[in-house]
Amino acid sequence: MIISRPSDIAPSEITPREAYAERRRFLQTAGLGLIASAGLASGLVQAANVQPQARRKLAPIVKGPYATDEKPTPYADVTTYNNFYEFGTDKSDPSRNAGTIRTRPWTVSVEGDVKRAKRISLDDLLKLAPLEERIYRMRCVEGWSMVIPWVGFPLARLIEWAEPTGNARYVEFISLADPDQMPGVRVPVLDWPYTEGLRLDEARHPLAILAVGLYGETLPDQNGAPLRLVVPWKYGFKGIKSIVSLRFTEKMPVSSWMRANSREYGFYSNVNPEVDHPRWSQATERRIGEGGLFNRRRKTLMFNGYADQVGQLYAGMDLRKYF
Ligand SMILES: Nc1nc2c(c(=O)[nH]1)N[C@H]1C(S)=C(S)[C@@H](COP(=O)(O)O)O[C@H]1N2
Ligand SMILES: [Mo]
Numbered sequence: 001m002i003i004s005r006p007s008d009i010a011p012s013e014i015t016p017r018e019a020y021a022e023r024r025r026f027l028q029t030a031g032l033g034l035i036a037s038a039g040l041a042s043g044l045v046q047a048a049n050v051q052p053q054a055r056r057k058l059a060p061i062v063k064g065p066y067a068t069d070e071k072p073t074p075y076a077d078v079t080t081y082n083n084f085y086e087f088g089t090d091k092s093d094p095s096r097n098a099g100t101i102r103t104r105p106w107t108v109s110v111e112g113d114v115k116r117a118k119r120i121s122l123d124d125l126l127k128l129a130p131l132e133e134r135i136y137r138m139r140c141v142e143g144w145s146m147v148i149p150w151v152g153f154p155l156a157r158l159i160e161w162a163e164p165t166g167n168a169r170y171v172e173f174i175s176l177a178d179p180d181q182m183p184g185v186r187v188p189v190l191d192w193p194y195t196e197g198l199r200l201d202e203a204r205h206p207l208a209i210l211a212v213g214l215y216g217e218t219l220p221d222q223n224g225a226p227l228r229l230v231v232p233w234k235y236g237f238k239g240i241k242s243i244v245s246l247r248f249t250e251k252m253p254v255s256s257w258m259r260a261n262s263r264e265y266g267f268y269s270n271v272n273p274e275v276d277h278p279r280w281s282q283a284t285e286r287r288i289g290e291g292g293l294f295n296r297r298r299k300t301l302m303f304n305g306y307a308d309q310v311g312q313l314y315a316g317m318d319l320r321k322y323f
Helices: 016-041 093-100 155-162 256-260 307-314
Strands: 107-112 118-121 132-139 144-154 170-175 195-199 209-214 228-230 243-249 284-287
Touching: 132 228, 144 155, 155 209, 155 243
Parallel strands: 107 243, 144 284
Antiparallel strands: 107 118, 132 144, 144 209, 170 195, 170 243, 209 228
C-alpha cells in the first residue's frame, strides 16, 4: 500500500543508500495500521492515490548562519499542525490530504521585470546554491509559534540568477492551484491561486530562504513541497507553499490574504507585538509542542526576534500604518 513514487526522487537531492534505508525503516514502522486508522478515524475516504510521502534524507547540507538556539519543535508537530488551505482549513487536514500533490517533475516560472524570464526546473534551482540548515523561529498570525530546522537556500540566489531589471521593486509568489491535486481549491475560502509578495530588498535579505526540506529531509507535502518561502520575521502566512511562479513587478502585489480581508492582513505582515490583529492581541504566543500543565504563553518579540537583522529594512516607516 505504501508506495514511494520513484518519479518523485530527483538524483540531485538524495543520497541513495540513505534514502533506501530510511524508506525501509519507514515501511517497517508505519505499517498499514497507521494509514488505515488515520483514514477511518476521520471518516475520510481517501482516494487511491493518496499516499504518505516516503521521507528521504537530503544530500550534504552546510550549517547556515542565523540559527536560533531554541529547541526545535518536534517533527510530529511540525508536520501535523499545518495551515495549507488548498488541502482543507483544519490544522490536521494538510497532513491527511496533501499526499495528492504531484511534486515531480516541478518547474517554477520566473516572469515579469527580469532579464531571465524563464521556466526553471527544481533540479536546476537546486544547483544555484548549496543547501543550508536554518533553524528559525516561526510565528503564525493566529498566535502560535514553532522552531523549525529548515533546509533551503537564500532566495537572493534565485533573484541574482533571474537578474531583475531596474523597474522591479517587488516579487510576487504564486502557489499551484490544481483542483485535481488540491481538493481545497474547489472551495472558495480564498481567491485561488494563493499569492504573496515581498519588496525586492526584503526578498534579497539573507534571512529569506526558499525551503526544500526540514529536519534534514525532503519537505513533507503538507509543509509546502517541493518548494516554499520562509521569511522568519513575518507572520507564517507570508511563507507561501508549493510555489510555481515568481513575478517581478514595479507595483506592489496584492496577496490572497489582503484580497480576503485588507483590514486584517496588510502587505508587510511583520511580526509586531505592538500592532494587534483587529480581533485579537499579538503580544504573546503559544509554542506548539510545549504541551501540558506548564505551557505558558511567551512574549512575542519584534520582528519575531530578528530585529537586529531586519530592522533597517523598515527604518522611517510607520509600522502601524504599514502593517
Ligand atoms: N499555498 C499556501 N501557502 C501557505 C498557506 C496556505 O494556506 N496555502 N498557509 C500559510 C500559513 S497561514 C502559515 S502559518 C504557514 C504554515 O506553514 P506550516 O504549516 O508548514 O507550518 O504556511 C503559509 N503558507
Ligand atoms: Mo498562519
